Amino acid sequence: MSVIDDLTSALGDAVLTGDRIAERHRGDASLTGRALPLAVVRPASVAEIADALRICNAHRQAVVPQGGLTGLAGGANPYPGDVAISLERLSGIEEIDAAAGTMTVLAGTPLEVAQRAAEDAGFLLPIDL
Structure with a gap:
């Protein structure tokens, strides 16, 4: 199974891909990166964050955390193929x-x-x- 399949199996609708990914998830306010992530995971609990990270680790999948996306240093910018973990539901x-x-x-x-x-x-x- 792929990382997306495993994430979706564990977290369901909390996993967004393709056209379901909002433009804001391309990067933070620094505007230093505008890449579309492979997926955006929107966990609603600490347990779901742990599940997402466990699955990504098992697949050796790069992740980038995203908070309010107001940073000016580019720390929340995904590279193409990254999985963004959005904290917006927490x-x-x-x-x-x-x-x-x-x-x-x-x-x-x-x-x-x-x-x-x-x-x-x-x-x-x-x-x-």
């Missing part, structure tokens, strides 16, 4: 601990969402890209 605020002044967010949470949540809790998240 978004949200897990906890705001006011006493400790900490916030736990999922890996795919946009910075603006985290900043709004901090503000709503009476805090400032002063990160400005």
Whole structure:
């Protein structure tokens, strides 16, 4: 079986190929690369990330992680034939601990969402890209 077959078997509709891959998955805001990945995997849990990475490793398949795609260094840009692992479905605020002044967010949470949540809790998240 191919890496795409194995990924689809394990993750179903979370695996996008061909015309189902959105233009944004060609690269980050640096615009230093515009390659179409072989597939985009959109896991909804840490277990699904682990499954995708295990399958890609077994096939010796290159992967590139993609978060908010706002980076300016090209780190989220796939090469032709890479599998992109998008964290967009892993978004949200897990906890705001006011006493400790900490916030736990999922890996795919946009910075603006985290900043709004901090503000709503009476805090400032002063990160400005």
